[in-house]
Amino acid sequence: MIFVYAISKISELAQHPHNGIIEPWVLISFILYSLAVLQEWSYLTYYLNRFGTFNIKEIVIICINMGAAIYLSNSLSLDWEQIFYPFSISMLIMSSSVAFLYHCQAMKKSVGERESINARNILLIVITLFAMCLLLGFRVGILFCIAANISGVFLPMIHRVKFSNGTNFGHLKERFELLTILFFGEMVVTIAQYFSPEYFTIYPFIAFITMFFLFGTYTVLINKSINPNQKTRGFILIYSHFFLLMSLEIIIYCWNLVGKNADKTFLAIFYIVGYTGFYLMLFVNEIYLEKKMRLCKEDFFKIFGVMIFSFAVIFIFRENFIAGELSILFMTFSILLIVSRKYIK
Numbered sequence: 001m002i003f004v005y006a007i008s009k010i011s012e013l014a015q016h017p018h019n020g021i022i023e024p025w026v027l028i029s030f031i032l033y034s035l036a037v038l039q040e041w042s043y044l045t046y047y048l049n050r051f052g053t054f055n056i057k058e059i060v061i062i063c064i065n066m067g068a069a070i071y072l073s074n075s076l077s078l079d080w081e082q083i084f085y086p087f088s089i090s091m092l093i094m095s096s097s098v099a100f101l102y103h104c105q106a107m108k109k110s111v112g113e114r115e116s117i118n119a120r121n122i123l124l125i126v127i128t129l130f131a132m133c134l135l136l137g138f139r140v141g142i143l144f145c146i147a148a149n150i151s152g153v154f155l156p157m158i159h160r161v162k163f164s165n166g167t168n169f170g171h172l173k174e175r176f177e178l179l180t181i182l183f184f185g186e187m188v189v190t191i192a193q194y195f196s197p198e199y200f201t202i203y204p205f206i207a208f209i210t211m212f213f214l215f216g217t218y219t220v221l222i223n224k225s226i227n228p229n230q231k232t233r234g235f236i237l238i239y240s241h242f243f244l245l246m247s248l249e250i251i252i253y254c255w256n257l258v259g260k261n262a263d264k265t266f267l268a269i270f271y272i273v274g275y276t277g278f279y280l281m282l283f284v285n286e287i288y289l290e291k292k293m294r295l296c297k298e299d300f301f302k303i304f305g306v307m308i309f310s311f312a313v314i315f316i317f318r319e320n321f322i323a324g325e326l327s328i329l330f331m332t333f334s335i336l337l338i339v340s341r342k343y344i345k
Helices: 004-010 026-048 056-075 080-107 115-134 138-158 169-191 205-223 234-254 264-288 296-318 321-343
Strands: none
Touching: 004 026, 004 056, 004 169, 026 056, 026 080, 026 138, 026 169, 026 234, 056 080, 056 205, 080 138, 115 138, 115 321, 138 234, 169 205, 169 234, 205 234, 205 264, 205 321, 234 264, 264 296, 264 321, 296 321
């Protein structure tokens, strides 16, 4: 919940467009802050999934980690110079706490020693970069701060070790499902503000049904179709959810812009980016399905055709908001129908 709170605070930074659009600096901040929070959640979740016993030591370390996450969330700002020290200190504490847990596990020299050492070493690189941030100050340190974020996200993809045993994939999948459900909960809260008896409009009803279709498609693939009893590290599941959740945040952001004089072209493009990112990252997880259960080329052509049609309507009729919402409703329903027919027997 604390990490979802952090993500919601990040999304608030982009709630007020300048001249109808999000400035590039705001978008970069949104991406970097989101990656920072999601990577810390991922490292901690992976540890708990793989090695967690919830003993006193782990509980204390997790409390320290959560405290730093709250401090980070409440200090978020678009002014990088203002947030530089709070952000760097918070990330340093969060990374150090999780690195300590991995180090303790590595010292046991038992199951998972190699992966514990690998995760610890990656986090030590991140910790070193954040320490350099604090030593060098804002002007130079900001580059190390960005490098630390990027390293934390992508080094596990570059520096891999052969794992002795797979993760508890079912538990890992369940954790990401729960996080995604919380994001959909944020969607509900966003849509709810438009259900007003004073200013009745069909928009929130369309948006709510659209969200239901989105969640249905996610549930059918991730929850109902993927076998949780697999021996895999869950790498694709983890990284796809990074960007899937960011795509949901973009969609939420677009819904928040309704009635705020946002540039219609900008809003249409962001809708397209959000929905494209969501479906692309969702279908990447087909790799965890048996080949006979995966969507065929014909199914993907149908999905692609529906998306192109809907996006064309969104862009061409961008001045007509309801037309765009109806096209999205059609798209999400069609994709849910295609997916359900394939996965649900």
